[in-house]
Amino acid sequence: MKQKYEFDVLVIGGGHAGIEAAHAAAKMGSKTLLITLHLDTIGMMSCNPSIGGIGKGHIVYEISALGGLMPKLCTQTYLQARMLNTRKGPAVQGLRLQIDKYAYNRLSKQMLEQLQNLSLRMGMVEEILLDKNKKVCGVRLRDGTIYRAQTVVITTGTFLRGQIHIGMANYQAGRQGEEASVHLSSWLQQVGIKIGRLKTGTPPRLLRSSIDFSKLTYQEPDELSYLFEFSPHKVINTHPCYIAYTNQKTHEIIRKNRHLSALFNGSITSIGPRYCPSIEDKINRFPDKGKHHIFVEPESASSEEIYPNGLSTSLPYEVQLKYIRSIKGFENAIITRSGYAVEYDFVYPQQLSPTLELKEIEGLFLAGQINGTTGYEEAAGQGLVAGINAHLKHANKEPFILDRTESYIGIMIDDLISLGVDEPYRMFTSRAEYRLTLRQDNAFSRLMPKGYKLGLIDNHLYEVFCKDQKKIGQTFVQLRATCSKKELLELFAESTYDKEQIFKRTGKVLSSRVLRTIQAEIIYEPYLKREERDIKRVKQYKMLSLSQTLNYFGMSGLSCELQEKLMRYKPANIAQAALIPGMTPAAISLLIFKIQERIRHTL
Template sequence: MYDVIVIGGGHAGSEACLAAARMGHKTLLVTGNVNMIASMPCNPSVGGPAKGIVVREIDALGGEMGKNADKTAIQMRLLNISKGPAVRALRAQSDKVLYPKEMKQTIFNQDNLDVVEAYVDSLYLIDNAVKGIVLENGDIYKGHTVIVTTGTYMQAKILVGDQVTDSGPDKQKASKGLSKQLREVGFETTRLKTGTPPRIITKTIDFSKTERHDGDAVVRHFSFDKETYYDVDNQWPCYLTYTSSVTHDVINLNLTKSSMYSGVVEGVGPRYCPSIEDKLVRFQDKERHQIFLEPESQFIDETYVQGFSTSMPHDVQEQMIHSIPGLENAEIARYAYAIEYDAIDPRVLYPTLESKEYPNLYFAGQVNGTSGYEEAACQGLMAGINASLKLEQKSPLVLKRNEAYIGVLIDDLVTKGVKDPYRLLTSRAEYRLLLRHDNADIRLREYGYQVGLINEARYQSYQDKIRGIKSLKQVLQSIQLYPNPDTNQLIRQLGTVDIKDKTSLYDFLRRPEIHLEQLTNWVDLESFNEDVIEQVEIDIKYEGYITKAYKQAEKMLKMEDYSIPNTIDYDNIHNLALEAREKLKKIKPLTIGQASRISGVNPADISILLIHIKTLNNRL
């Protein structure tokens, strides 16, 4: 008997099983191939716009992805560094061999965690209650809670041209029985599609025809604890090239041979990461498209052709690759393919990721219709936390939209559902100025400590940072600059205009052209670390905007705090629009705020719903 059983050892499953085990619960991870734990079947990278902030949030809560990314990076860059803090995010090129190896080692070394290499055939149900799992060989493992993190494996099919093969990613066995059972017990499933580009042998590339992109010269970290380090002086470069007119001619001539356009594809592909043939169809005015050549590992001589996902036959892929500058003589190590798989409708889940109809059954990752390692990992972490909290009979952890990108993602899933593989974008977050790369620990570390995933030493380090921020702000407010000749001469040397009135360093730092590190004539910064200095500068420079965002969030929170009774009967609410009635009955929102974000529920419906709830409350 286990407390928590996790099905699937991908990025969601890895975080789910580690979280549950670290919270003191006897946990079982069941995965088809232990060597595929946390594998990277697509892009060997972690982070990027919005996604990089999610990894920081995972780390702030006590998850593993950030630490593992720091440990196995072969290149690290802070994106959008010249832009505002709301869009800055880390991106690491990970070592495809080391990343899963290190995560596997972490899992096998974790107390309270057993690993079984097997395929799950079905859930073990008794009287419609989840009691464990049944393996393909008939073995039964009983558990109080079950977390499904099957990724792209349920009824998976590999598509290349008009060829269809039953298989999961990287020629792994597909999961056959689980999605059939889920449909039989009432879950709606949908077919989704994603894909991967060719891998080419690195030594056959002519890099002289490409543009080199190096990592940052300073050490970056996803993890706030900064316990692991990559070799900043020996980072691996990426290279930029482009499609050519010949590439486009080859694709257009063979378009009907693509799985997507030959009628083979059943699933819906990712809107924000289309195949190269789909790009050409959708963006016919573009003369060329960017192609990034990214190293996969220091141990294998293969390069990932980012931006060149395709399901063309192998012979057409050869022509396409050889039409790209720098790849004229490139040899393909592994061909591209598309993959279709079953996913559930995530609107049947609570914001805790627990099933509404089957208590103690949780879903996380691509099985919920998302794309990306980071989106999967954060869901796995939250499912592991909430399954554990339920076992402990404690209140669940549900992050709000103004608290974390994780909160935005899960709320979007359980409220709006998905039509195509969901990808997290900065534009999805209405309070993105609050959800920054730099302050993820300030937003979430307290939660990680409360649930038991952040130990005392890590928590005290965080408290030291908070004290440092407060102290530095007090110092800056206390030091005054006076408009005398000596002071203004120093100010002009900083590249800014004279002051005319007495000004605190705090207010002086508001000037866009001034940075805190320049103020050493007046303040000693040696006793403050770089994280504190960065945080203070952002807080001061964007104070007005941040305050405005907090006020907007407070209005939203009033709606989030207005609960909808779980006994409400929407059929008894007069004047409610038919579409709104059906959506509300299906999704069963927990709050007025969540109800207002359901597609098809308009402001008039919300007003009617509010009046009905107030009437009910007055009767009690």
């Protein structure tokens, strides 16, 4: 008879979603167990060793504001920092860090091991145990061990019936060299959960000493005074990145051997990430393009392997080597690991509630790639929400739900559970209706009070945050008292601002992040007021019903495209209409006006 072990929250999987789920639940006070196939691969970066970027960086800032672990890990393991999209306004810029993947992996495990209320266990979960009311009551491992808990979070990444493809060869694995999880996927199907298949991929890794960096373009890092955490940090860029380019010879090699790619020979039937296609897919989709960027990035300070970002592939090793060596600077490149594609099972996310709990199975939460997303940041954001809600469920407390009007994490979850996915979901700033309101620089003012209330932000940090907010408020008052609107706009024009002039007018030494917040609030002021009105209107009318027989064709003020989409999707209410791709806040306001007008005419 196997012994049964009691916990409050069980987390399955030690990837980026699992880390955040386990960390949040344990920090909030739940006796938590994280079960993973290999303890030494906790926090491993299977693909690109970087965190952040446009849209994705916003999520990491929000994780930071809510007390998550990813930003802390980034601060201690980054190799290079860059602020992307700086030619545009602060609302759509994105901090991106090149990460030391092995340091990140080691530190993830160490920080979890040191966390009170959290235990780690190596093992393969094959079944979620349910009581007679179809409520979660534990899990069973392959060795027969049973762990009891009322809440379980599944964060299995690409391991659910994972299948790796390299050319004509394929085999079961969740990651190269690691076995797939087959029984858990079968269990989900047996209990009636709708499952699909998705695909992702990774490029070959190259030996640093075999690359001629003198033939590549050096990529300038940025001198920054902060990263994803609230506290300032003087950035030291230690490892450079470079840019290489494919050429016509590269493209010809790939075209001649395309039939050997698993993507084109029929081995792969599932859909991969639209915005991160394999190199053979790029050559096929853009035949007229003469070259493609390759970002040549270090994987670790303790490794000689290089990540050629942009060369994801499922072509055979021999073809990979041939096209790699056709690239300037890579003529003598040595491949240390082949690129490959991996197919895996996912759960259609419309089956989830906003807490990321399955509607049909009480106490079972899902986070990360199992929900159809792609990316470490998207996974971590979901893991944080799932872990928080798993704890709250166990503690019989009100759930934690983020609205799409207040966070990118809220947008992501709302998109997933409302629209579902037919390809791996990736975050972009374009998914946000109110992106001027949801910026990187104000993530702390938006969400840190929530993190503090949950118990994930400590007293000292929250006190510093409150003082910071007070300083921002006082600075606004002083600037508006001493400057005209025109002078304010000139003072904070473009992406630069005169720190000396600001100090003269306020008498305050302000951090770069505070100055960026003040700049954004000033240059976006009229638009922020408009967004605030739109948000209030949508919240007020989001449940306003839309008749299924309503004819949108000919509705004045709506574009033909939106008229067609409204007729196709037939939204039941304003909230659903707002999720239709291409639907703008202005169009929603017009729709509300038109519906109210029709209601008045029927009275």
